[in-house]
Amino acid sequence: MDCTLSEGRKTQCWMIVVKAEPKHKMGPWCPHNVVDPITSGGMMFIKQQIVPIDGPFVKNVATFFSDPKWSLYDPKTGAIKVTDSKQACEMAARPDVASQYNNYCVECLASYMGPDFHTRYLIPVQPAKAKSKQNPDGFSGYGVAFNGVKFDIAAPIGAILGAHTLAPVDACGGHVNPHVGYHYHAALGCSQAYPSAASHAAIVGVAIDGYLIYTRENADGREPDDLDECRGHEFADLGYHYHANLAAENDILHCLKGERGCALAGNQSQCDFSHRGPPGPPRR
Numbered sequence: 001m002d003c004t005l006s007e008g009r010k011t012q013c014w015m016i017v018v019k020a021e022p023k024h025k026m027g028p029w030c031p032h033n034v035v036d037p038i039t040s041g042g043m044m045f046i047k048q049q050i051v052p053i054d055g056p057f058v059k060n061v062a063t064f065f066s067d068p069k070w071s072l073y074d075p076k077t078g079a080i081k082v083t084d085s086k087q088a089c090e091m092a093a094r095p096d097v098a099s100q101y102n103n104y105c106v107e108c109l110a111s112y113m114g115p116d117f118h119t120r121y122l123i124p125v126q127p128a129k130a131k132s133k134q135n136p137d138g139f140s141g142y143g144v145a146f147n148g149v150k151f152d153i154a155a156p157i158g159a160i161l162g163a164h165t166l167a168p169v170d171a172c173g174g175h176v177n178p179h180v181g182y183h184y185h186a187a188l189g190c191s192q193a194y195p196s197a198a199s200h201a202a203i204v205g206v207a208i209d210g211y212l213i214y215t216r217e218n219a220d221g222r223e224p225d226d227l228d229e230c231r232g233h234e235f236a237d238l239g240y241h242y243h244a245n246l247a248a249e250n251d252i253l254h255c256l257k258g259e260r261g262c263a264l265a266g267n268q269s270q271c272d273f274s275h276r277g278p279p280g281p282p283r284r
Ligand SMILES: [Zn+2]
Pocket: 200, 201, 214, 224, 233, 235, 241, 242, 243
């Protein structure tokens, strides 16, 4: 269909319509008691580290962050405060966390979105370089994995921890917010991957500017050494494409080099680049 990209180029776009939840298993995210093992929790990407979020981590969290204001559990029962409703999720799963949800482990369920919820993406069929580096907006993200899950921008870890909340992702690097449903903050191999050129990484999705996203590592187990500031490069017949980042870095790419499309908000039929995404608080 016709579309207009971020710098005004008029071209043809695919419209990709995806549901709030993937085909693969989601969660777990928050442990519910301080004795719960890692099999009942997820992980967070903090200071370039993958931090497992199990019960003992929550028990020790004030020490971990050297901050006595952390208190996520009942010392008598060990029960951890976990958001348990759509309303709690909406109030807690945003960077300006409602004060009554400070000191919570935040998890939202895809079922809160309802069975008909979907997100529509407009992505150029023929990608082309933009005049200047493009920053994705929090609603559109970096792109879409081949299983239909959004590759989101970095989780706002500073705001999450600043409100003394935890917002774990599962073993696939994903969790749910009330705006797009389930989305990834890392590329951990849970989507289909298609082989590309011999020895080069596999393709796992398409960026919102139409260039393809590959796994981080080539067949030799190493990341290409000529990636640009956005994590892209040109390679032989493959043309320009990106390589996903290490999960611990909490940023699947860093920016986009092509003129980008968008995720459409509400009843929109075209991208609106006059502001950054639809109104409302920034997304987790
Ligand atoms: Zn490459």
